[in-house]
Amino acid sequence: MLHLVSVGGLSLFGAVAATAAAAAAASTSNCSSAPVTLHLPDAPYDNFFYSDCNTAVQVVVTTPQPDSDLATISPRFIAAWPAGNSGIAAYFAPQDGANNGSLSIQIVNSTVGSPLAAIYRDDSSGSTPYFGVTGTLRFNSSASLTTPILGSIRTIRDFTEGASVLQPQIQDAIQASSLPDGGAGLQRLWLDNVTTTHLNFTPAATNGSVTIGDDNQTLNFDAGDYIFAAEFNYPQLTQLSPAQVLSNSSASLIQNDPERTAALSFLSYSNKLLAGAWRFLTYFGRDSMISALLLEPILSKGENSATEAVIAAVLERLDRVDGSVCHEETIGDYATWLNQGAGVVSTDPQYDYKMIDSDFYLPILMNQYFVQNSVGRSRTNSFSSITAGAINPANTNLTYGQLAVINAERILGLAAPFAGPDNQTQANLVHLKDNEVVGQWRDSADGIGGGRIPYDVNTALMPAALRAIASLSRNGFFTSSSSDWSSLADEYAQVWEDETLAFFRVTVPQSQAQQLVSTYTQTIAFTGPNQIDSIDGDVVYHALALDGSNNQSQVLVMNSDDCFRHFLLSNSNSNTNTNTTTDQTQLTLFVNQTANNIRRTFPAGLLTDAGMLIANPAYGTDPSYVENWTTGAYHGTVIWGWPLAMMAKGLEQQLGRCNQQGQQPDFCVDTVVYNNVKQAYNMLWDSIEANTAQLSQEVWSWVYNSANESFVATPLGVMAPPPGQSVQTESDIRQLWSLTFLAVTRNTTFGSS
Structure with missing residues (x-):
């Protein structure tokens, strides 16, 4: 209601x-x-x-x-x-x-x-x-x-x-x-x-x-x-109205979709977009950049626009020393309390730089705006010359262009060891920062199972950021940087794109996969069918991370993070002028295994009536998998809105590559694989459309109704928390990046069912 x-x-x-x-x-x-x-x-x-x-x-x-x-x-x-x-x-x-x-x-x-x-x-x-x-x-x-x-x-x-x-x-x-x-x-x-x-x-x-x-x-x-x-009595923010948040061409959404556009406006302000209501009514870098990437077709552009508010907010809060992007700001009364705890009498904000994934979204978003969008291209010089304001006192003498260079230098420095000749080793992949147990979007204590080397960061975000840096350099954005960034970043990107997936790939033989799922179903006392009949071959997926808890070399949890690679590295969203994937065999296997895992119903795969799960621990043998990835865990066997949007858009872009003259990937002419991906796309959208009431929320869970033989969407906050967690994490009723379905819609070119 x-x-x-x-x-x-x-x-x-x-x-x-x-x-x-x-x-x-x-x-x-x-x-x-x-x-x-x-x-x-x-x-x-x-x-x-x-x-x-x-x-x-x-x-x-x-x-x-x-x-x-x-x-x-x-x-x-x-x-x-x-x-x-x-x-x-x-x-x-x-x-x-x-x-x-x-x-x-x-x-x-x-x-x-x-x-x-x-x-x-x-x-x-x-x-x-x-x-x-x-x-x-x-x-x-x-x-x-x-x-x-x-x-x-x-x-x-x-x-x-x-x-x-x-x-x-x-x-x-x-x-x-x-x-x-x-x-x-x-x-x-x-x-x-x-x-x-x-x-x-x-x-x-x-x-x-x-x-x-x-x-x-x-x-x-x-x-x-x-x-x-x-x-x-505290100074208020300048809110952007729905008409100011949306582009002129998307203004009809205000009348056609008033609830979601009003919610988007509530989270949008002249100097930042907020992550979610009520728990995250402040700046979160990752959240706002993912949102801007997915909302690009409808978001306002130009001076004083929502798009520039997002990019400026990230640059203002950048760590000028090492180029890290701020994950979360701490402001107001809580900032004063933290400052006092550090022996400082000050109301200045504090900035959290512990995440590693946020760094990579910045050049990707800047390339989407300042290269791929005509309005953004016209704003490049004016925007780059803006001097950072008082939001972060440490950056007040730097321009936005200079801050962007500092971030690009960080990414290139992190990329260089792995990209070197014969240096494609696990040690040279991107790790979490020292003494941190979180570093990417699954940022609860057990979100990536204690892993130190995240899947999404290494296989998707790094190569996509490098492609973006190369494109920005080719188009003159980094005016103060070395002129060879375009070729260097592209060279690095190709290595990262082609050589990282193998470290995370997990292949479970069919018979073993069926046994694991059967055992898992009994362990969690799941009352629905175990779906092992749908396992018609080896099960392939990519581990959430490497170097997990309990000496796990790979965190063996099937997951939805394939969406990053599909969305950020597909040719229709390319940051370069060439086909971004040279390893065609790898691409065919990748799109096919994603489709298989989406088509199969939990506990054999990721699909439920309540939506696509972000995690399925059925194929892990350590007891911690069952304990930590539950229907009550923040990053457990639950559904998040924005991965649905990113996966849907990513698969659409992959299928769209098959319509490009002269640049069709090999999987496009493999009828079995192509039809498998198309079927997964439509099954995903069927599930999305069946859960419109939940889509704008941060996260939701499910309960299985044996009488109706269906998964019923259920608020996460009412589910029992995982063992050892005394309090359940509550979900936001409206989350910025879950509002991306305003822009992400079903492409009926690929069928409607």
Whole structure:
């Protein structure tokens, strides 16, 4: 169920003092256009979005369902802002001592909001105004607000996804105070000694009341309706409207697909695009670049465009010392806390450079824009000459062009050892950074099974980045670099493209594969068919990584990461003027094995009624595979939206190569292989189209319904976490890179079923 509503310009001025708060009063907004709101139910979570000319905010209310695991699901209210990656979380419990499943909380339409309205009021000191949101919260029984968190989404994430630890320095600053009309509120002064967050509740009727607990940090409520007001005085971001995010030629999407374009707008700002709502309302380099690559046909181009916002955001945050791309920024209250922990009194952002895959997306994206797009080509000189701003103080004296060169030099330096004569050894592949256990998109603790040498980085991202550097160099982008980068990078790319797959290739003989799948099915007590009859030959796939845990030379988990190579190295998305694959035998085997693994249903392959799985551990013999890749694991036997989009687009591009005159790969004339790939493409799209309700989410899981003999899509947050993980990771209701289906659509040239 989905509601898209444009409401009138109702705003709320909550007159709140530092020690007490007065009653809020409605007033006309100063915005010239009506705000946009989204209501996205996804039980047990109910999501509301509000954005206008002043602010953007997401509110999430959690109410346990009859089948909820009360160890992981509890009544909760969250307000999350992109500005400062800021947030409020309030956990509730029934006052009568009953279990959490007896307490229901919900946001209801009222005279205050339909269901939400904005707060915007000037601060009496003349500093930053207060921004926020108000609405009516309904309790079905008496309740207590037991745990408040005010300040940063990162602080909330640490509590919800970690060991439920809260920092006394942050929590002890929360204070409660009484309000007029029987209300009460919580407030906290941030560590910057400037910003204050308020969360206030006022009874909507005369028979309700809010009282303060003995600890002066908790609140007690009678059953009934309460007007809440959540606000803080922190500078807001400049949001891009749907019309500003999309190209002129794609403007019809605003009317034809209003929900997804509104969600894309909510995550898009003038100086960066955000990864997801609510947990990742900040810059993530990998996420924004993958999104821009897949959204390219519809994303706005030119000065002040969404495309340039993505590229500029990455360059601004680049590590000028070694050319690494920032994975995640830490801003706002959490940055101040980290700085204090390091003995520094500062509100400056902090940048995370532990990932290795992010580095390679930058030249790929720049080549797509500054070489392959006519608008981008016209912007090359102007964009390259822009000097980095104050986002990252370390880069303020460097131009975007200089920062791009630093990144390219890093990639060429990493590529050189493996590309050298007779140097194609495992030791010369790209490894995770020292002392890091994650480094690419499967960045949970067991995402790549402890592997040190990731599959996607070495077989796809490195050669694609090298192709892009060669193309950018040929087209004069690196004006200050050596003129031989075009030939050198292409030479390196060919070696990496042709020689890396063999290190990761896994071949399981048919009989052994059938036995492994049969045993795995029994081990996990899977109630569906084991699908071993579909294993009609040797099973071939590529390991997630090399040098895994428990002395595993290869991490033996079938996976969806073939999509990177199909999308980034297919000729129709080429970064060079020649056919990018000279090893035709390898290409034929590669596209065929991908098709086989997509066509086969889990547990024999990757396909389910709920979508294509990102991992299938059935072919691994170590017990850790069953334990770590589960339906409740963040990177387990689950479905992510964007790999569906990248695989679909990648297979389309591979099939499209067969229509190119004079450049057809050998697999195009192999009828068996070509038809196999085409069938896999259509089966994948059938699955995608059957799960449109989930596609814009970050990740979802499944349960098997024996009665219907089907896999049923299920929110990840309600699944039991893997052994040893006490708290389940919650999925974002809207994720930037999952919105790429706005641009990735089925190509009926290759059939519709």
